[in-house]
Amino acid sequence: MVGEEVTTVRVVDDRERAQLLEPGVEQPGVGLVATYGGAADLTREQIVSLTTGGPDDPCWTEAEATLIRFADALHHEATVDDLLWSTLREHHSEEAVLELLLLAGFYRTTSYLVNALSLPLEPGAASFADYAG
Numbered sequence: 001m002v003g004e005e006v007t008t009v010r011v012v013d014d015r016e017r018a019q020l021l022e023p024g025v026e027q028p029g030v031g032l033v034a035t036y037g038g039a040a041d042l043t044r045e046q047i048v049s050l051t052t053g054g055p056d057d058p059c060w061t062e063a064e065a066t067l068i069r070f071a072d073a074l075h076h077e078a079t080v081d082d083l084l085w086s087t088l089r090e091h092h093s094e095e096a097v098l099e100l101l102l103l104a105g106f107y108r109t110t111s112y113l114v115n116a117l118s119l120p121l122e123p124g125a126a127s128f129a130d131y132a133g
Helices: 014-018 026-040 044-052 062-077 082-091 094-116
Strands: none
Touching: 062 082, 062 094, 082 094
């Protein structure tokens, strides 16, 4: 394994990554939404929803709303109930569900570090004010 190239296979696309960000958490949230926003083909309405709205906003499909509920459940309760697991699996493979879970944990860890250390936004980075309804 030493010296071998490691290839990462992504199952989850940029749009799904953006929907995993914690609601109301400016860092790294808005910066990542702004970063993935173009690649993820998110509308301004969807970016506003990710920063100040929720899964019931009319801009989301059923699959997207389920993904946002998944992120919200992990954020608020650090677990997911059986009904939400079942609904998530209607839209995503087992591999994608695992990747989504790992990404949510990575974003949470990043949020802890950035906010606990009071790191400033990067120059030119988006902020909640940029997406005020």
